[in-house]
Structure formats: C-alpha cells, structure tokens
Amino acid sequence: MADSTAFYFEKETDVFEFVVKKGHGVKGLADTGLTTIPPRYVHPPSERIDRKDTIDSTPFLSAPIDIAALLEEAGDDVDNDEKSEICKKLCEAAEKLGCFLVMNHGVSHEVMENAKRAAHIFFNLPPERKLSYSKENSPCPTHVFSATGFTPQTGKSLEWKDYLSMLYVNDDQVRKFWPEECRDAAVAYLKSANKMILAISRALLKGLGVEIDESMIRSYTDARTVNMNFYPPCPNPDLTVGVGRHSDLAALTILLQDDIGGLFVKAQDKGWIEIPPVEDAHVINVGDTLEILSNGRYKSVEHRVLASNTRARVSVPIFVTPNRPTTIGPIPGLAEKDGETVYRQLLFGEYMDNYFKHDHQGKTTLDFARA
Ligand SMILES: O=C(O)CCC(=O)C(=O)O
Ligand SMILES: [Fe+2]
Numbered sequence: 001m002a003d004s005t006a007f008y009f010e011k012e013t014d015v016f017e018f019v020v021k022k023g024h025g026v027k028g029l030a031d032t033g034l035t036t037i038p039p040r041y042v043h044p045p046s047e048r049i050d051r052k053d054t055i056d057s058t059p060f061l062s063a064p065i066d067i068a069a070l071l072e073e074a075g076d077d078v079d080n081d082e083k084s085e086i087c088k089k090l091c092e093a094a095e096k097l098g099c100f101l102v103m104n105h106g107v108s109h110e111v112m113e114n115a116k117r118a119a120h121i122f123f124n125l126p127p128e129r130k131l132s133y134s135k136e137n138s139p140c141p142t143h144v145f146s147a148t149g150f151t152p153q154t155g156k157s158l159e160w161k162d163y164l165s166m167l168y169v170n171d172d173q174v175r176k177f178w179p180e181e182c183r184d185a186a187v188a189y190l191k192s193a194n195k196m197i198l199a200i201s202r203a204l205l206k207g208l209g210v211e212i213d214e215s216m217i218r219s220y221t222d223a224r225t226v227n228m229n230f231y232p233p234c235p236n237p238d239l240t241v242g243v244g245r246h247s248d249l250a251a252l253t254i255l256l257q258d259d260i261g262g263l264f265v266k267a268q269d270k271g272w273i274e275i276p277p278v279e280d281a282h283v284i285n286v287g288d289t290l291e292i293l294s295n296g297r298y299k300s301v302e303h304r305v306l307a308s309n310t311r312a313r314v315s316v317p318i319f320v321t322p323n324r325p326t327t328i329g330p331i332p333g334l335a336e337k338d339g340e341t342v343y344r345q346l347l348f349g350e351y352m353d354n355y356f357k358h359d360h361q362g363k364t365t366l367d368f369a370r371a
Contacts, residue, residue: 023131025162030232055271068104070199091207098286098301105196118185119228119314140177143167210333234307242305244360250287250319266302295330296342324349
C-alpha cells in the first residue's frame, strides 16, 4: 500500500518547504493525516525513546516539594526550621537529579490552565498567522519568534515539535510584539511565577554555602523567556523525538507540562526516568547556567521528550537566565571553598551564542565553559 507521506510530498525538500518555509510546522504535517513520518524526522535508534526502557525513579525523584513556606513575606509568621528543611530538599534534588517537582508554588490552577490553553490556541492558528512570527517576519525576531524543531536549518533529523519563544522585556513590548492570541495568558503566567522563581533561586544559590547578596541573586535570574511547545500527535513516536537529548541553557527552567506525559530525564548515568504529570505541580530543571554558577555542584538535567500518537501535547517552560552582559562562572568564593575550579568565567551572552550554534547533543554544551 502506498505510504500516505508520498501522496503529499514527492521529495524530502518538499517536506522542509511545507513545514519550515511555508510555516505549516509539524502541526500542518500531522494535519495532513499522514500515517508514516517523513524520513527527515526519523532519528537513529540510539536517540529514540522507549518508555519500556526506563529505570525506577524512586531513588532519584522525590514527591513534589511543598514550597508554600518559602513564599511567605518577612513579617509573616515564619517558621525558619520549616524553611530550611525545604531549602535542603531543593538543594539535594538539584545535586542528585537536577530536576524536581514543586507544589503550593503560588501560581493558580487557572493561570496554569490558561497558559496551556493559549499554547493550543496559538498553534491552531492558520499557518500564515504563525509564519508572521517566524525569524524572518517577526516584528522583533530577537525577542519573539515561532519555529519548528531545534536549529532545523542544519540539515540533521528534525524534531516533532513547533514552538513559540517570547523574551520578556516590559509590558509595552509584550503589547507590541507578542501574538495577541496568547500574550495575556503568557504574561500572566510569567508574572505570577516570579515569587516562586525568586524563592527557588535564592534557596539554591544560598545553599552553596558562600556569601551571596540579593543583587547577585537577581543578576543571575533577571531575564525571563517564556516558550510554548506544541507536539502534534505523531504516527511513529517510536522513530522520532519531540525534543532530542539536551540540557537547558537557563539557570532554572520552570516547566508546565500537561497531563500527557513524555518528559524523560537522565538519572545520573544510570538510565532514564519519566517525570510524571502531576496536576498543578511545576517541574523545575536545573540548567547549564546554574551548573556553571555552582561550580558543578548542581547538575543541569539532560532531558528529552516523546510525542504522543493520539493527542497534541503542550508544555510552557519559563527559562530564567541572566542578561547577556552578565558574567557567569562559579560564584565568588566557591572554587576556593571547593578546592577546584570546574568552570571558567565568561559572559552569559557568549555561552548562549555557543549553545544555539549546535544541534541537541546531550550535555556537551557545557564543554564550552569548562575551566
Ligand atoms: O516539553 C517538555 O516537557 C520539555 C521541553 C523542553 O525540554 C524545552 O523546551 O527545553
Ligand atoms: Fe529543555
């Protein structure tokens, strides 16, 4: 029987033209009703994800950490023992797996649901509308763009994912440059996550045991990019990847995933575990920047995503980063305390440029910052 892909695309270049150049994305490809993914989406067997091939998560992933007490203001009835117990749990999780779940984080169910809904709304827009946010057409391409896969121009296998990326600068820019169909939900989500972001960042950075003041904490976590990821239903999820193996650039990633599942993280060198969807919880990933700041104590987590073959999956990560001119490297005093310097000092902007130059290939991105 003829492969339905061939019906739509005679040549591989036609797939690229349709998905990338014409702005249909993987969403448009899935909507053609194809029953086999085009060869460009097939990944080598070593990169494919098999749910059966996971290990027991119990030694690595704890139950969601309740961070309510960390969000209390000074002057509230603060129980310092409870706070330090939470900080300890966060630091241990950041060292062991580089990934943990948090609950009672101050972001309401409604705000989280709206953010996920907004991702569905954006990716269900007509291709012409989405194309008006491509890197070529966006009103501010350095801050806001819609794309498919990761560095898709490099000619390697493509990923089964479309995404929209929005760097927050101020509300005026949100109104001017972010797609009106999803901007209110995205910015409401971003703002209500602020308190949680600062509380977790503070706990982890202070947990390193060297003097660090509030202005330094802020400078490492000042910038925010909110992405909307869309993984359409895939006829052969076992042959491709939603996202390939990578660690995030950010200091921290605050990740909102829906109820579908498919996020896999590497548990040290022992194997892969799936991070279960937990309603109203956030997944927190340690990113490369925090691994560098912590002189290697906290581990950026290698992760990847398996698409579903029945439903469109969405996720909404907030990438918490320094600004480009900020110097990153082990925070002052840490290398001396540790007795070794694992990472060198460099500008966050330099690290970022190098990060986006390459295809996803696990944690090799960190090599650029090694001392
Ligand atoms: O969709 C997910 O769960 C993870 C997405 C991801 O890893 C990313 O956007 O960097
Ligand atoms: Fe990621």
